[in-house]
Amino acid sequence: MKKFAKRYQPYVWLAAFAVATLLSFAIGFDPGKTVFTNFRVSVFELLSFVPFLFIIVGLFDVWVPKEQIQKHLGKESGIKGMFLVVLLAMLQAGPLYGAFPVAYVLYKKGTSVRNIFIYLGAFSSMKLPMLGIEIGYLGLEFTLARTLISLPLFIGIGLLMEKYLESKNFEVLNPGEAVPAGAKVPNRA
Amino acid sequence: MSSNALIFISVAVAVSAVSFFLDKEKTMAGFKRGWQMFKRILLPLLNILIIVSIALFAIPPSAIEEYLGAGSGVGGFFIAAIVGSIAFIPPFISYPIAAGLLQQGASYAVVATLMTTLIMVGIVTLPLEIQYLGRRAAIARNVLNFFAAIIIGLAIGVIL
Numbered sequence: 001m002k003k004f005a006k007r008y009q010p011y012v013w014l015a016a017f018a019v020a021t022l023l024s025f026a027i028g029f030d031p032g033k034t035v036f037t038n039f040r041v042s043v044f045e046l047l048s049f050v051p052f053l054f055i056i057v058g059l060f061d062v063w064v065p066k067e068q069i070q071k072h073l074g075k076e077s078g079i080k081g082m083f084l085v086v087l088l089a090m091l092q093a094g095p096l097y098g099a100f101p102v103a104y105v106l107y108k109k110g111t112s113v114r115n116i117f118i119y120l121g122a123f124s125s126m127k128l129p130m131l132g133i134e135i136g137y138l139g140l141e142f143t144l145a146r147t148l149i150s151l152p153l154f155i156g157i158g159l160l161m162e163k164y165l166e167s168k169n170f171e172v173l174n175p176g177e178a179v180p181a182g183a184k185v186p187n188r189a
Numbered sequence: 190m191s192s193n194a195l196i197f198i199s200v201a202v203a204v205s206a207v208s209f210f211l212d213k214e215k216t217m218a219g220f221k222r223g224w225q226m227f228k229r230i231l232l233p234l235l236n237i238l239i240i241v242s243i244a245l246f247a248i249p250p251s252a253i254e255e256y257l258g259a260g261s262g263v264g265g266f267f268i269a270a271i272v273g274s275i276a277f278i279p280p281f282i283s284y285p286i287a288a289g290l291l292q293q294g295a296s297y298a299v300v301a302t303l304m305t306t307l308i309m310v311g312i313v314t315l316p317l318e319i320q321y322l323g324r325r326a327a328i329a330r331n332v333l334n335f336f337a338a339i340i341i342g343l344a345i346g347v348i349l
Contacts, residue, residue, distance in 0.1 A: 010232055017239045033248060038242035046234060048194035051227060052201035058223025059208050064217050095277075097234070100321040101226050103298045117330065124334075125308045137284040138291070138300075142349060146301060149344045153337040160333060165326055175229050175320040 053098050061105050073111040082155060085115040086145075089122035099123040100172075107172035114162040116172065121154030223293035233317050240313060241277045255298045270339055273306025274331075277313040298346025 017039075024032020073081045085106075092102070102123075103116050111119070126147055134143045199268050208216040256268050278286070310331050311318065318327040 013236050013239060014232070035242045035246045038245045039238055039249065042241055043235070044236040045194075046238065049197040050230075050234070051313075052194075052197040054223035054227040055201040055220060056197075056204055056223075057226060058221070059204055059216065059219035061222050062219035063208065087217070096308070096311055097230075097237075097317055098320060101230065104321060120330065121309070121334070121337075133284050137288040138304075142301070142345065144296070145345050145348050146305065146341060150343050153340065155329070157330070157333045157337060161326065161329060164329055168325060170323065170326055173321055173323065174226070175233070 050098065053100070057101055057105060060102075064109065073106065073109075073115045075112045077112065077115065081112070081115055082118055082158075085111070085119045086122045086126065086151070086154075089119050090126050090128050092123055092127050096120070096124045101174075104172045104174050112162070113165055113170060114158040116158075117161040118154050118158035121150070121157055125150055190210060200268025230317075233320070237277070237317065244276070244313075265295070265299045266302060266342070269303040269342070270306050270335070272310045273338070274310040274335060276307060277311065278307060283307055294316045296346060297349040298342050301345035304340060305341045306335065309334040309338050 018031060021036045021039075023029070023035065071077075077084075089099075092099070099120055103120060106119060107116055122130050131143055131147070134146075193314065194226070205216065205220075208219065256265065283304065287304055290300050291297070312331070315327060318330070321327075322330065
């Protein structure tokens with residue numbers, strides 16, 4: 001029973017939501033229906049790009065040799081590494097949670113802590129598709145101003161994070177491989 | 190379907206085609222690796238989307254506009270920073286909202302702060318971020334980004 005509970009525990013929230021939604025439709029509870037409609041829209045948005053993101057990430061992982069990235073984005077990469085990591089981030093699309101799996105792959109390939117956080121910053125707000133939408137709604141002036149102010153701040157955050165995490169055994173994990181707190185931390189693969 | 194999705198699909202198809210042409214086995218290995226990563230992240234993502242769906246219902250756009258509109262002053266600025274940090278709205282939905290806010294007389298500083306905290310700080314996705322970066326780094330990143338977003342918002346308010 002305990003084993004059963006542990007195995008299905010991650011699905012409790014999802015199951016509760018499914019039951020609440022079915023009930024809402026059965027008794028015509030409008031807020032429940034609206035929440036489900038919001039959920040459906042979000043899920044379709046998710047499915048419209050996330051599987052493709054993972055195709056790209058998977059292929060990137062297989063094709064890009066570790067040494068190559070290490071050479072260009074590693075500890076000694078300097079300004080050129082920062083430039084490359086920003087360029088890489090700009091070629092992405094989708095919300096920030098899509099950046100974490102990519103950050104994991106980059107880290108595994110030897111990218112420096114500084115460049116990981118510059119990547120996350122640039123990914124959050126400098127993706128080309130997003131800049132296109134932003135220009136459409138808020139204008140070129142707004143978008144340019146926001147981007148040009150953001151970039152030096154991201155580089156600053158990268159430097160601060162590197163300094164802060166220097167002696168703290170920091171590493172980017174893959175949730176499937178994550179070890180519970182207190183367990184021995186495995187070596188970087 | 191958003192134009193973002195179309196770009197994603199095009200890139201994925203193009204990259205896969207080139208990869209397949211170059212090396213069939215490597216391509217399959219890449220697909221497999223991508224699928225493994227996708228499977229791991231699917232459940233946490235669905236849970237986040239449930240929370241977002243409830244929040245979207247509980248906080249209608251009209252209410253947000255009311256509190257960030259003309260005359261909200263410094264209060265509006267802080268509301269923008271807090272709401273932006275907590276809310277989880279995809280850019281292609283948030284940009285039309287931002288444009289609407291500007292039309293209703295909200296200041297550039299308020300709208301820029303809302304937009305930058307929305308895209309740079311993620312309280313809702315923090316549990317997911319912790320799984321990748323660890324608690325310490327994830328919290329530090331969000332705190333630093335929060336202050337960076339406020340600096341960006343203020344600077345844009347001064348410039349525009």
